[in-house]
Amino acid sequence: MILNSANSLPFDGKTIRPIAACSIYGIAFYEDLLWAIDSRNGYLLKIDPHTDNTIIVNSQNWSNFIGATGLAIADNLLWFTTEDSIYYCDLADPQLNPELFVRLSYRADGIAVWQSTIYVTCQKTGEILIYNRETKEKITHLYSPGIGIENIAVRDEEIWLTDDLEQTVYCLERATGKTIFSVLTPFEAPTGLAFYLDPATGKQTLYVAYADREIYIRDNPNANPNYELQYRDRTFIHPLYFHYDPEKRYSLSNGYLVEMSYAEEMSPLDPIELKDVEWRIALPAETDRQKIRKIEPIGLPFTEEIQDGQRIAVFKFDVLKSEDRYVFGWKATLEVWSIKYQIKPRDCEKLPELENEFRQKYLVDDDDLAMDTEIIRRAAEDAIGRETNILRKIYSIRNYVYDKLSYGIKPHIDPPHIVLKRGVGSCGEYLGLLLALCRLNNIACRTVGRYKCPPYPHQKGIPLLPDYNHVWMEFYLPGIGWLPMESNPDDIFEGGPYPTRFFMGLAWYHAEMSKGVPFEVLKSEGVVVNKEQVSIGELAINHVRFTILAELSPD
The missing domain is CATH 2.120.10.30 (TolB, C-terminal domain)
Structure with a gap:
């Protein structure tokens, strides 16, 4: 029905x-x-x-x-x-x-x-x-x-x-x-x-x-x-307006047709010369709540590649020098909806074992998660207590992190063991702690994101500029699939109780991309350029813009 x-x-x-x-x-x-x-x-x-x-x-x-x-x-x-x-x-x-x-x-x-x-x-x-x-x-x-x-x-x-x-x-x-x-x-x-x-x-x-x-x-x-x-x-x-699909176990509500653009403006802070350059930027993803109507280049043409199922725009330069000035990126027309998955703990009582490929990729410390430190290992045990149901475990871990942290923005992201001691974290630091505690409890999870449209759906046809980028996470339930969970927006009270609006749910204004792959990577002569060599933030200024075109109904 x-x-x-x-x-x-x-x-x-x-x-x-x-x-x-x-x-x-x-x-x-x-x-x-x-x-x-x-x-x-x-x-x-x-x-x-x-x-x-x-x-x-x-x-x-x-x-x-x-x-x-x-x-x-x-x-x-x-x-x-x-x-x-x-x-x-x-x-x-x-x-x-x-x-x-x-x-x-x-x-x-x-x-x-x-x-x-x-x-x-x-x-x-x-x-x-x-x-x-x-x-x-x-x-x-x-x-x-x-x-x-x-x-x-x-x-x-x-x-x-x-x-x-x-x-x-x-x-x-x-x-x-x-x-x-x-x-x-x-x-x-x-x-x-x-x-x-x-x-x-x-x-x-x-x-x-x-x-x-x-x-x-x-x-x-x-x-x-x-x-x-x-x-x-x-x-x-x-x-x-809403649509509930009991077979797929999710509901959609008020959607919007949104034009999103992401562009880099070359403006190096220091002298630089890179040869045979590939500048790789993730494109929006196709998901249960997000559909791509059109993607077109900004400034310069790009070729498209698929990396781990994610579409990547690849911009190529023979040489990039400090004196060069370019604007390049992409513009996408997206259908975005609010989604809420209707999964209950009883649906997770007899799930199959986690696949080996997920264990090797999503249970490891691959992003400075401090999973080998005593404070994080102890927190992973304390967070779930005696809980055995995987969905309740994730819910308990979320609440544990919300109890321990308060939201604050910093210029850089510290690893989870430092964040936990400090008690204050940005969305990325909330996420790092969530990832560490979930993975130590054998729950496959990954970073997703990347931006949120300013949530003003009445302001149609007006360019809207987000203040920050944003990341959240997805956790994997074997036999069911990937489900979203926000990093920090539900942490609205000191000590709870906390809302569950974004526990297995996302609002229409989330723009999904960069699932399991870096959002932006710079390669020179076939080798990834790391931050210590050249930071993308020191090479270029990014320009992100959303324009809400129309409201949609999911029926």
């Missing part, structure tokens, strides 16, 4: 931006309009999704709704949650006077109504609480799959959740709470969700609300200098 989002695009698939809204949480479609709670202002909003025209419905008693995070409408009753209480009010009442349904021991977050049943999410307990609508008695509870504030919707036999920290939408079985699949959202901080039924086609599209803050440059004429860095609220509702 394949579960798909609607192929139709109601409202032309537009982003809905309610006027005057600051922080939208719960949303619901009712009578062809979008209803929403603005938690910051206490506004109950009625929005025309075609025009963004916005009406404050509770203009007389907005203070009763301040802090509300959940919203549901059923049988002409509006339900909402605020602090530890659940309220309802009759939409026929012009004053919308709230009546208390039940008060919880902890804060109530999201709410959904299905026939005679009320569903309420609670981050504090990590549960979905289920109440009888008539008796107000608690029937049972289900466990929430994420760690953040969750909002909820019910559709037929499914429960749908957003999680603001996990950047994820979950689809659960309504009867058991078992996760059927999950998908990453294209933006951070999802805070509400609702299905829109297109009356013309009878198909449904899932809309997700987002609420966070963005940085902007404010022109303040009273300051000197007059430009200031400030924050402002950002909230909107955007369709979530």
